[in-house]
Amino acid sequence: MNEERRRAIAQGLTAVSGRIADACAKAGRDPGEVTLIVVTKFFPPSDIRILADLGVREVGENRHQEAAAKAAELAGLGLRWHFLGTLQSNKAARVADYVDVVHSVDRAKLVAGLARGAASTGRVVDCLVQVDLDPPSTGSTTRGGAAPADVVPLAELLAATDGLRLRGVMAVAPLEEDPRPAFARLAATAAQVRAVDPSASWLSAGMSGDLEPAIEAGATHVRIGTSVLGKRPEIK
Ligand SMILES: *Cc1c(COP(=O)(O)O)cnc(C)c1O
Numbered sequence: 001m002n003e004e005r006r007r008a009i010a011q012g013l014t015a016v017s018g019r020i021a022d023a024c025a026k027a028g029r030d031p032g033e034v035t036l037i038v039v040t041k042f043f044p045p046s047d048i049r050i051l052a053d054l055g056v057r058e059v060g061e062n063r064h065q066e067a068a069a070k071a072a073e074l075a076g077l078g079l080r081w082h083f084l085g086t087l088q089s090n091k092a093a094r095v096a097d098y099v100d101v102v103h104s105v106d107r108a109k110l111v112a113g114l115a116r117g118a119a120s121t122g123r124v125v126d127c128l129v130q131v132d133l134d135p136p137s138t139g140s141t142t143r144g145g146a147a148p149a150d151v152v153p154l155a156e157l158l159a160a161t162d163g164l165r166l167r168g169v170m171a172v173a174p175l176e177e178d179p180r181p182a183f184a185r186l187a188a189t190a191a192q193v194r195a196v197d198p199s200a201s202w203l204s205a206g207m208s209g210d211l212e213p214a215i216e217a218g219a220t221h222v223r224i225g226t227s228v229l230g231k232r233p234e235i236k
Helices: 003-027 045-053 064-073 089-098 108-121 146-160 179-196 211-216
Strands: 035-039 058-062 079-081 099-103 125-130 163-168 201-205 219-225
Touching: 003 035, 003 045, 003 211, 035 108, 045 064, 045 201, 058 064, 064 079, 064 089, 089 108, 099 108, 099 163, 108 125, 108 146, 125 146, 125 201, 146 163, 146 179, 163 179, 179 201, 179 211, 211 219
Parallel strands: 035 058, 035 219, 058 079, 079 099, 099 125, 125 163, 163 201
Antiparallel strands: none
């Protein structure tokens, strides 16, 4: 194991844990309520081995081919794989083969494939409805997700589907905008989803640049890449 890389990653983890603890203290929340998912997209499997050695159990990826290859190579490390990327419906079944949690369920068309993939391995796959947080006035989505009006019907469909478990909501804050009002809209949508199933209590929000406002808004899962692992390598 590369000692220098290991030290850098350990430092990143310490810094991010400190930020989570500070944000929780400010919000009067217990840091034990917040799960750190380290986003490993574009980083090599050797970095994920270091993360596992340092005690990380939750890792996130956003592209099917890359995620599938890493999950196969690193099976046995006891990692839980979170899928964060845009899903094509023809790949949904294959993603559900190896991931533990899909954060990016944003349309009903994905549900049958996900259920088929889960059934083929006999596991239950945790699912979050991805919510579009673009301001209502813009009428467009820049970062993906279901329109707020479509979230509850999609949550109901997930809750009624064998092999899938509705867990809550996920979102990416709009670019170049104060994330606070967007995260407040997300928290309101999260409450509607909890009304579908009280155990669907996960709120996946917060990246390297907006971890603090996400925790303030009630995030239970933060997805951090850059602040743990550094600048992402170029895509080849
Ligand atoms: C890449 C990515 C992250 C991590 O972003 P950083 O800014 O590097 O922390 C979080 N969530 C999603 C959906 C991502 O695609």
